[in-house]
Amino acid sequence: MIVKLAWRNIWRNRRRSFITVTSISFAVILALFMRSMQLGSYERMIDNAARFYTGYAQIHANGYWDDQTLDNSMEFDSTLMSEVDGMKGVEITVPRVESFALASYGSKTKGAAVLGIDPLREEQLTRVKSKLISGKFLEDGDKGVLISEGLASYLKMGIGDSLVLLGQGFQAMTAAGLYEIQGILKFPIPAQNDQTVLMNLSGAQFLFSMEDRITSLALVIESSDDVDPVVTDLEQRLDTAAFEVLGWRELMPELIESIEIDNVSGRIMLFFLYLVIGFGMFGTFLMMTQERKYEFGVLISIGMKRRLMQWVVFLEMALMSGIGVLTGVAVALPFLIYFYRNPVYLSGESAEAIEKFGVEAAYFFSLDAEIFINQAWAILIMALILGFYPLLVIFKLKPVKAMRES
Amino acid sequence: MNIIEAKGIEKVYDEDKVPVHALNGIDLNITEGEFTAIVGPSGCGKTTLLNILGGLDHPSKGIVHLANTDITSMSDSHLIDFRLQNIGFVFQAYNLIPVLTVRENIEFIMLLQKADKVERHLRSSEMLEQMGIADKASKRPSELSGGQQQRVAVARALASKPKFILADEPTANLDSKSTAQLLDIMAEMNRKEQTTFVFSTHDQRVIDRARRIVRLDDGIVVDDHVAEHA
Numbered sequence: 001m002i003v004k005l006a007w008r009n010i011w012r013n014r015r016r017s018f019i020t021v022t023s024i025s026f027a028v029i030l031a032l033f034m035r036s037m038q039l040g041s042y043e044r045m046i047d048n049a050a051r052f053y054t055g056y057a058q059i060h061a062n063g064y065w066d067d068q069t070l071d072n073s074m075e076f077d078s079t080l081m082s083e084v085d086g087m088k089g090v091e092i093t094v095p096r097v098e099s100f101a102l103a104s105y106g107s108k109t110k111g112a113a114v115l116g117i118d119p120l121r122e123e124q125l126t127r128v129k130s131k132l133i134s135g136k137f138l139e140d141g142d143k144g145v146l147i148s149e150g151l152a153s154y155l156k157m158g159i160g161d162s163l164v165l166l167g168q169g170f171q172a173m174t175a176a177g178l179y180e181i182q183g184i185l186k187f188p189i190p191a192q193n194d195q196t197v198l199m200n201l202s203g204a205q206f207l208f209s210m211e212d213r214i215t216s217l218a219l220v221i222e223s224s225d226d227v228d229p230v231v232t233d234l235e236q237r238l239d240t241a242a243f244e245v246l247g248w249r250e251l252m253p254e255l256i257e258s259i260e261i262d263n264v265s266g267r268i269m270l271f272f273l274y275l276v277i278g279f280g281m282f283g284t285f286l287m288m289t290q291e292r293k294y295e296f297g298v299l300i301s302i303g304m305k306r307r308l309m310q311w312v313v314f315l316e317m318a319l320m321s322g323i324g325v326l327t328g329v330a331v332a333l334p335f336l337i338y339f340y341r342n343p344v345y346l347s348g349e350s351a352e353a354i355e356k357f358g359v360e361a362a363y364f365f366s367l368d369a370e371i372f373i374n375q376a377w378a379i380l381i382m383a384l385i386l387g388f389y390p391l392l393v394i395f396k397l398k399p400v401k402a403m404r405e406s
Numbered sequence: 407m408n409i410i411e412a413k414g415i416e417k418v419y420d421e422d423k424v425p426v427h428a429l430n431g432i433d434l435n436i437t438e439g440e441f442t443a444i445v446g447p448s449g450c451g452k453t454t455l456l457n458i459l460g461g462l463d464h465p466s467k468g469i470v471h472l473a474n475t476d477i478t479s480m481s482d483s484h485l486i487d488f489r490l491q492n493i494g495f496v497f498q499a500y501n502l503i504p505v506l507t508v509r510e511n512i513e514f515i516m517l518l519q520k521a522d523k524v525e526r527h528l529r530s531s532e533m534l535e536q537m538g539i540a541d542k543a544s545k546r547p548s549e550l551s552g553g554q555q556q557r558v559a560v561a562r563a564l565a566s567k568p569k570f571i572l573a574d575e576p577t578a579n580l581d582s583k584s585t586a587q588l589l590d591i592m593a594e595m596n597r598k599e600q601t602t603f604v605f606s607t608h609d610q611r612v613i614d615r616a617r618r619i620v621r622l623d624d625g626i627v628v629d630d631h632v633a634e635h636a
């Protein structure tokens with residue numbers, strides 16, 4: 001009966017209820033699109049960053065991340081690798097040796113990042129093979145190296161030329177070697193394109209005098225939701241005195257920070273959107289209350305408890321807000337699913353302009369449940385706060401006065 | 407037995423610091439089964455008195471006993487419950503809940519009293535029959551004439567079997583035919599169910615139907631007599 005009463009009261013002023021419900025729906029739709037796009041682009045950025053290099057998690061010798069030297073490398077334990085490989089959520093593990101050396105050819109010398117990789121496994125994570133623009137990609141046992149295009153042109157080198165690498169190896173050993181260029185890679189990010197040298201893991205281990213050691217084991221994880229469970233699981237399995245396990249949040253702190261800053265601006269926009277909608281909702285609640293004071297007076301006179309009447313009015317507001325939220329979600333969801341599956345790629349000049357900043361020229365959408373839950377909460381909490389007004393009016397209503405004044 | 411006992415009732419409204427003396431010491435007893443009119447010119451205090459007798463407003467001075475209960479010191483929520491269980495109200499207009507059907511309106515107080523469904527249905531059917539509006543049971547109040555709406559209001563008040571019914575100018579908005587019909591019904595229910603009615607009016611045709619007439623002027627009782635036809 002109470003529900004029936006509330007339900008019918010909503011439809012008393014159809015036009016007003018319709019306007020209120022639709023404005024809530026619109027706000028929800030707008031908010032959902034905004035958030036879905038924003039979070040979608042974050043997810044994409046994180047995914048790109050993870051796919052681009054770091055992976056979703058990494059295992060190192062304890063202390064490596066803070067002090068990235070070869071002395072903080074770890075023993076390459078193939079049983080550990082196959083154990084991690086077999087873990088739920090883990091696609092593959094990617095062992096690496098990462099260090100620096102001076103690269104020179106002829107009269108030119110430049111600092112370079114030297115990476116020792118397992119070509120097949122590395123390919124699973126970074127798809128580095130697709131960056132090859134000339135020559136031949138690394139295979140197990142190859143003694144040659146791949147060099148990034150920027151570095152190659154700085155050193156004026158081509159396929160078949162011999163590169164000199166000179167640096168410091170494990171425990172201050174001298175690292176020096178002569179390597180034939182067997183391929184050239186072009187990376188989209190300048191910092192990477194200007195200074196990368198890629199070789200087989202065993203070659204790097206030999207160069208740096210670190211037989212059977214690696215600096216990091218990167219993990220390809222099936223979905224970003226699996227990262228935290230995998231990290232926790234690993235931390236339990238591994239001796240944390242000897243190893244450290246880092247999730248992507250720790251691996252890409254700058255990215256996370258810039259996402260968080262951007263996210264604040266998104267939230268501020270949402271706040272203003274909801275502020276506007278809040279005023280609209282309050283207007284409705286205000287009118288709904290004012291024009292029914294006489295009726296409230298009659299109901300209290302004939303013996304209806306204030307508490308019960310407050311329930312009815314509260315239900316009305318909750319129902320309206322709920323309908324608004326549900327309609328909004330129902331309308332937005334199919335579109336969001338569509339865009340989630342089919343990101344909107346830009347083309348033409350605007351795309352080029354965006355790509356100059358090293359960002360993909362596309363809109364990606366997220367279907368993270370949190371987006372939907374948050375909008376629902378925002379509206380319901382607002383209804384709850386605004387709903388205090390009618391509840392207060394009913395609480396304080398003097399029936400005789402209310403009926404006399406109307 | 408007295409169902410209403412009011413002693414020394416005074417009411418001063420001090421709106422904006424200019425006190426209005428609406429009631430100036432009223433003693434009034436109503437016994438079970440009465441059919442009494444409170445009459446007098448506009449502003450004499452009829453509404454104020456009925457509100458105080460119904461526990462809707464507190465007197466500035468004096469004591470009200472209803473069904474042997476002192477209501478003057480009752481808390482707001484106790485009073486609401488007391489009204490629910492004991493008093494039926496009919497107001498001048500707009501008594502009904504617009505979104506409920508006629509039948510639902512009649513059952514509403516019984517519902518608040520937590521009467522069960524079957525009982526509610528039987529009683530509301532009986533009331534609809536008595537009021538001659540059985541065919542309107544599933545209509546909304548706005549689809550009814552003013553007279554029919556007031557009959558629904560009386561039906562709602564009666565359905566819950568209150569100790570007495572207070573009606574403030576129930577016929578003020580009605581034409582003479584509807585007025586006569588409503589009074590017929592009230593008189594009939596008063597006779598049949600022994601329900602006590604106290605109503606206010608300044609309409610002579612209504613006064614003529616009352617069995618006891620209490621006349622107010624300037625907030626005091628100036629006349630109180632039993633009608634000759636009674």
Ligand SMILES: Nc1ncnc2c1ncn2[C@@H]1O[C@H](COP(=O)(O)OP(=O)(O)OP(=O)(O)O)[C@@H](O)[C@H]1O
Nearest residue numbers: 404419421426428447448449450451452453454455
């Ligand atoms: N809430 C109030 N505040 C201030 N003055 C009031 C209030 N209610 C009534 N009055 C005054 O008290 C006096 C009695 O009013 P009341 O409404 O009881 O008279 P009434 O006999 O019902 O009149 P009517 O026949 O016009 O309905 C009037 O002077 C009125 O102006």
Ligand SMILES: [Mg+2]
Nearest residue numbers: 452453454574
């Ligand atoms: Mg009056």
